[in-house]
Amino acid sequence: MGTPSAEAASASAPAPAAGVRLAPSFDGGAPARRVSPAPVAIRVEHVAQRYGDGPLVLDDVSLEVARGEFLCLLGASGCGKSTLLGLLAGLDAPTSGTVAIPAEGAAAMFQESALLPWLSARRNVELALKLRGVGRAERRTRALELLDLVNLADAAERRPHELSGGMRQRVALARALAQDRPVLLMDEPFAALDAITRDVLHDELERVWRATGRTIVFVTHNVREAARLGERVVLLGSRPGRVVREWRVARTHGRRIESPEVGALATEITEHLRREIRRNAA
Amino acid sequence: MPPETVPPAAVPAEPLSRVPLSPEPPLVDDHRRLEAGLDRLQTRAPARRSPLRRALATALPPVVFVVLLVVAWQAAVVLLDLSPDVLPSPAAVAGAVGAAWASGTLPAAVATSVGRAFVGYALALVVGTALGLLLAEVRPIRRAVGPVVSGLMVLPSVAWVPAATLWFGLSDALVTFVVLMGGVPSIALGLVAGVDQVPPQLRRVGRVLGAGRFRQSVDIVFPAALPGYLAGISQGWAFSWRGVLAAEIIAVGGSLGTGVGALLQQSREATDLAGVLGAILVILAIGIAVELALLAPVQRRVLRGRGLAPGGAS
Structure with a gap:
């Protein structure tokens, strides 16, 4: 797995229809199914968000996060990923749609340590x-x-x-x-750190996640970071933000930022992310 | 696939007895050492200077400057051959202060003035803090009263003396009132500025941590506003002390004892320039002493504790 040929294959793969759930092309094929379906921790249904008379920030976003899952929300600037996280944190209420999180609430961490x-x-x-x-x-x-x-x-x-x-x-x-709290929301927590420190904190976070069993929603604009950390990576399109595509990763143990399979997944996601950004050119 | 465990070759060759018998797998131990190394590289032990050297570094520059001023003063008197009714020499002024001190009038006056200033300042602290809290936390009050309080900052305390004389007669209440009107706006507005400058991330963290309105104020907002509040308190002292002198210079007699301001006025009436300059220096010295001895150390401690360097980067 993770050979250069796999990367090349993923880069040249025909574009699948949006919204189809696919595993990364090199990741064993079938989407990772949990042995017993884990209960849902977070449920976002048809959420739209708009501030005042401004443009739509989020448009019909639906998302389920299983208990104990590590989900990465990925997108370019203006995709409303931080807005979505704010809704999950209860700092804001959605314009329409529903957001359900565990009754105990969610803990949150931001780019600045605050x-x-x-x-x-x-x-x-x-x-x-x-x-x-x-x-x-x-x-x-x-x-x-x-x-x-x-x-x-x-x-x-x-x-x-x-x-x-x-x-x-x-x-x-x-x-x-x-x-x-059972849920941990993280808004680009490592974005302001140097690369070496960030790698170390990825290891740290993964260890803490495995040790504590928290459900983590991790917002980032760093594709490699998402590929390194996520059990599932959800790509949000920009303006308005909506779910474009998602990837599940079967083998999450032993990943490093420099691992070939992380690189391959990042290449594949980047392709889709760029397509999404080009759409905004007109 | 990256290795799940560290191959034996990567473990530093250490005698078995020195390998810690930790229950942690080598990978976690490796991570700990990596992280500890990064932490060491990315932080510097704070430079500790001995208290004596620090005190010297703080005290020496102003002392040198004052000495230079006195030398320049003396030089001006000698070189320009100034008569004592234009500019008395430093020695003459010091002599006047010494004489006033020895006669007992100066110590009594200082005690009177400082006592009044402290009473008025203490009241101003209570009133100013309460007013500041209201202005900072209650929006309608802020809108209505805020501009008026800001306006009061512009009004010199002296302007209150005639009115206060009519209201309170020549009594201590007059002085207290003038001090209050001088000190309260600075203290209140300092607190308001402090609260306004609380970084929004800290308020957000408070909400995320589940702080209610009360805990948010006590645990987050007011500690965060402390530097601004302390600046206001320090300025409030300056305005209070000025208020005392303004009242004492203008209002004399009645049940008002002789304060430093009255002493200054008496020296003027006696056309004793050395006495006037001496009184001015005493007033200056008291104001500075309170600031340096009581207020500055608190301010410095608070700022240092937050990694802010008072008086510029050191």
Whole structure:
């Protein structure tokens, strides 16, 4: 798998009808079916979004995310992927259609870590626990456990300005995990990081995902990142945002950013993404 | 396919006894070391300077500057052959201050003025903070009252003295009122500016973390607004101290004891220029001392804690 010939084949493959669910051409053919169908964690039905009299941002978007699934939402600028994430986070209400998320709600992480600059890493995580109603005595222990999970136990007492960008995002991840919600929404959390740090955080996030079983919706404009991380990649078209196509990945273990199968999937997705962008040229 | 596990060749050859008996698979351990290495490379240990050197670095430049000023003053007096009723020498001014101090009039006046300023300032803090909270959090009040409070900033405190004399007579209440009118707008508007400048991401994080309106204010908005509020508090002190002097210089007599302002006025009436300049220096020194001793350290601590460098990058 992941040979150059597979890449070439995928690049020259005839365009399938939009909306048809397909596995990547090199990924064993049949779409990955779960052994027992996992219960749905997030259900988005016919959602449209428009701000005031402005243009339609999202148009008839329907999406289901299984519990424990790692979904990447991919699209060019203006495809409304952050808008969709905002709807899932409950920061906004859709103009029409319905959004259903677990009753416990969703935790969220953004491109900027948005840590409170006057609190240490530990206290930032503790704040999430406090607002969740965790008792004072338990907060400290729990916060240190979570910081250890993201390999930051030694930096617990440092303030955000004493941490690197990657460390801040890991604190933000620990804080999001402290919310203890079944769903984790991530809006381009690694976009502002350098490539080396981003690779390391991909490994980190994958490990945390497997260890905690969270349902993750990960928004990105980075095709390779989506191919590296997602169990499923959903491509959104731009202006208005609508689901164009999606890919399922059968083998998600042991992927790296430089893995051939990640590269092959990225090539295939990029082809579709570019087609979608060209459509906006006229 | 990339390897699922690290081949044995990639593990550094270490004596068996030194290989940690960790339950973690080598891949995770590898990741930890990679991440720890990145963290070390991407952060720098903050440079720690000894407190003595830091104090010296802070105190020395202004001291040198003041010394230079005094030298220039003395040089001007000597070289231009100025008579004492045009510009007395530094020594004459120091002598006047020393004499006033020794006679007991200056310490009493300083105590009176500083006491009044503190009472008025404390009240201004309470009123200004309450007003600032209302302006920042209640939109209709902000719209209606905000411009008027901003307008009050323009009005010099002296302008209130005649009115206050008529309302309160020559009493301490007069001074307190003038101080209040001077200090409250700065403090309130400082708090408003602080709240307005809270980054929207922090408010959003508060909402995502499930903070209600009260917790959002207590845990996110007000701590985030603290630098602006402290700037307002510091400016409020300057305006309060000015208010005390304005009231003391204009309003004399009644139950008003002799403050530094009154002392200044008395020296003028006695055409004692050295005494006038001495009183001005005392007023300046007290204002600066309160700012440096009480307000600046708090401000510095708050800013440092957030990675902001007070007084420019160091």
